[in-house]
Amino acid sequence: METLDLAAMELRAVNSALQAESDGSNQSYEVVNPRGSHAIAVGLNAPIEVTVQGSTGYYCAGMNQLATINVIGSAGPGVAENMMSGKVVIDGDASQYAGATAHGGLLVIKGNASSRCGISMKGVDIVVHGNIGHMSAFMAQAGNLVVLGDAGDALGDSLYEAHLFVRGEVKSLGADCVEKEMRPEHVETLTRLLKDADANAKPEEFRRYGSARNLYNFDIDNLGDY
Amino acid sequence: MCGIVGLFLKDKALEPELGGLLTDMLVTMSDRGPDSAGIAVYRGADDGLAKITVQSANPEKDFKGLASTLGADVARIDSHAIVSCPIDQTSSILEKIRSMSQLRVMSRGDAIEIYKEVGLPKSVAKRFDIPQLQGSHGIGHTRMATESAVTTLGAHPFSTGPDQCLVHNGSLSNHNSLRRRLARQGVEVETENDTEVAAAYLTWKMQNGCNLGEALEAGISDLDGFYTFVVGTKDGFGVLRDPIACKPAVLAETPQYVAFGSEYRALVNLPGIEAARVWEPEPATVYFWEH
Numbered sequence: 001m002e003t004l005d006l007a008a009m010e011l012r013a014v015n016s017a018l019q020a021e022s023d024g025s026n027q028s029y030e031v032v033n034p035r036g037s038h039a040i041a042v043g044l045n046a047p048i049e050v051t052v053q054g055s056t057g058y059y060c061a062g063m064n065q066l067a068t069i070n071v072i073g074s075a076g077p078g079v080a081e082n083m084m085s086g087k088v089v090i091d092g093d094a095s096q097y098a099g100a101t102a103h104g105g106l107l108v109i110k111g112n113a114s115s116r117c118g119i120s121m122k123g124v125d126i127v128v129h130g131n132i133g134h135m136s137a138f139m140a141q142a143g144n145l146v147v148l149g150d151a152g153d154a155l156g157d158s159l160y161e162a163h164l165f166v167r168g169e170v171k172s173l174g175a176d177c178v179e180k181e182m183r184p185e186h187v188e189t190l191t192r193l194l195k196d197a198d199a200n201a202k203p204e205e206f207r208r209y210g211s212a213r214n215l216y217n218f219d220i221d222n223l224g225d226y
Numbered sequence: 227m228c229g230i231v232g233l234f235l236k237d238k239a240l241e242p243e244l245g246g247l248l249t250d251m252l253v254t255m256s257d258r259g260p261d262s263a264g265i266a267v268y269r270g271a272d273d274g275l276a277k278i279t280v281q282s283a284n285p286e287k288d289f290k291g292l293a294s295t296l297g298a299d300v301a302r303i304d305s306h307a308i309v310s311c312p313i314d315q316t317s318s319i320l321e322k323i324r325s326m327s328q329l330r331v332m333s334r335g336d337a338i339e340i341y342k343e344v345g346l347p348k349s350v351a352k353r354f355d356i357p358q359l360q361g362s363h364g365i366g367h368t369r370m371a372t373e374s375a376v377t378t379l380g381a382h383p384f385s386t387g388p389d390q391c392l393v394h395n396g397s398l399s400n401h402n403s404l405r406r407r408l409a410r411q412g413v414e415v416e417t418e419n420d421t422e423v424a425a426a427y428l429t430w431k432m433q434n435g436c437n438l439g440e441a442l443e444a445g446i447s448d449l450d451g452f453y454t455f456v457v458g459t460k461d462g463f464g465v466l467r468d469p470i471a472c473k474p475a476v477l478a479e480t481p482q483y484v485a486f487g488s489e490y491r492a493l494v495n496l497p498g499i500e501a502a503r504v505w506e507p508e509p510a511t512v513y514f515w516e517h
Contacts, residue, residue, distance in 0.1 A: 035491055035494040036489060036490035036491030036492075036493075036494055037491065055490050055504075057489055057490065057491055058489075074490070074504065076474075076489060076490060077474060093505070093506070095474065095506055096471070096472075096474075114471075114506050115470075115471055115509065133471075133508075133509075134471075134509065
């Protein structure tokens with residue numbers, strides 16, 4: 001395990017060292033003294049393991065590919081934004097728009113996530129052990145958002161084809177988001193995600209929400225309006 | 227953007243360090259706003275004296291002889307001066323100051339002092355020797371201007387009532403109509419700035435019987451736009467975010483203090499932060515503390 005100290009190194013040097021790892025690497029790193037800095041461990045492109053010892057600022061683990069990144073603290077806005085693959089685990093809370101636009105991989109938040117969690121998600125799996133804030137999964141296109149706690153206002157507003165699973169209360173559903181039947185394939189997905197996220201919950205405790213598909217489908221009856 | 231910091235001390239033992247802690251927090255937020263910076267500090271609330279913070283563009287000339295003209299103590303610090311007087315003379319001295327067009331009133335009250343200027347937090351803190359200031363609570367702001375000119379008067383904090391101040395990250399969209407509405411109630415503001423209107427609105431609410439919490443609560447329906455506000459009163463400290471809550475905010479509380487930062491990194495040097503309860507304030511939810 002190699003230690004990178006943000007009290008002694010510039011952020012750019014830390015990120016360059018992490019980004020220099022090639023495809024076959026399984027090196028592990030520890031980043032110490034993050035002190036809420038922005039853009040820690042972004043743009044990684046190898047299956048390395050990075051542990052950040054403390055809380056991070058904006059955009060930690062953004063654009064991640066293949067790497068496993070653990071934050072032993074809380075994360076600021078935009079954690080794992082546009083992640084492509086790999087795994088990001090936040091021990092504490094995550095600020096707004098966690099996992100925004102992410103295409104793949106797994107984002108686990110062991111505390112709460114605030115507003116706009118999974119906004120415009122495009123294939124990522126997100127598991128939040130606590131609650132999520134308002135406007136989460138807004139315009140979410142693909143992937144799964146699993147919430148063990150409660151969801152805030154306007155969950156899944158203008159949703160496309162992402163699957164949302166919530167165990168607790170949903171304060172309100174957004175436009176075109178509806179509760180849907182939990183079929184065996186959903187239970188199977190949920191079982192796998194809960195296991196991968198070390199989440200102690202049973203799939204049958206969850207409700208599934210998805211798109212009513214009224215907003216984004218062209219309706220032939222409206223032809224005259226165009 | 228804009229950066230906000232705030233520190234409300236519960237433990238009097240920390241009071242000598244207030245200015246130093248706030249300066250460190252605000253300097254950390256410098257890259258959220260390079261245009262101007264300001265700090266409000268509350269101290270000496272019970273010394274029986276009222277304080278008026280005044281500012282001048284030509285302090286050498288304008289503050290010379292000011293003490294004898296006003297019949298009050300005047301302590302000059304760079305472009306600002308603190309005028310101290312017995313509480314019952316406040317109105318007459320304020321009237322004299324307002325008749326001098328070269329002077330601007332930054333704040334007035336029993337405890338509040340406001341220092342603000344164009345420039346980075348580091349230079350503003352140095353000019354006014356902020357690290358040496360003691361006090362019970364304080365609020366700092368570093369500005370990236372959106373709604374009005376980059377001037378001393380456009381800098382935050384804004385104070386529109388005795389011992390009250392407000393700082394703002396965001397922009398209000400109904401400040402012109404609200405300014406007119408307040409004017410009809412006899413409430414005047416000095417600048418074109420949106421934040422000053424919010425400050426004046428809260429002052430007006432508190433003049434009409436609301437406490438700080440109730441005034442902030444009313445603001446949720448009357449103020450339209452993006453905002454994270456931090457507000458100070460003589461013995462109180464409040465935080466409010468708009469219902470959309472795009473503008474960042476982090477609160478931390480320990481038995482010694484309540485601290486606010488636009489970002490967590492503003493808080494990392496505070497004593498005992500490792501053991502603090504740290505959380506993001508909820509949208510459209512009023513938080514306030516009183517001594």
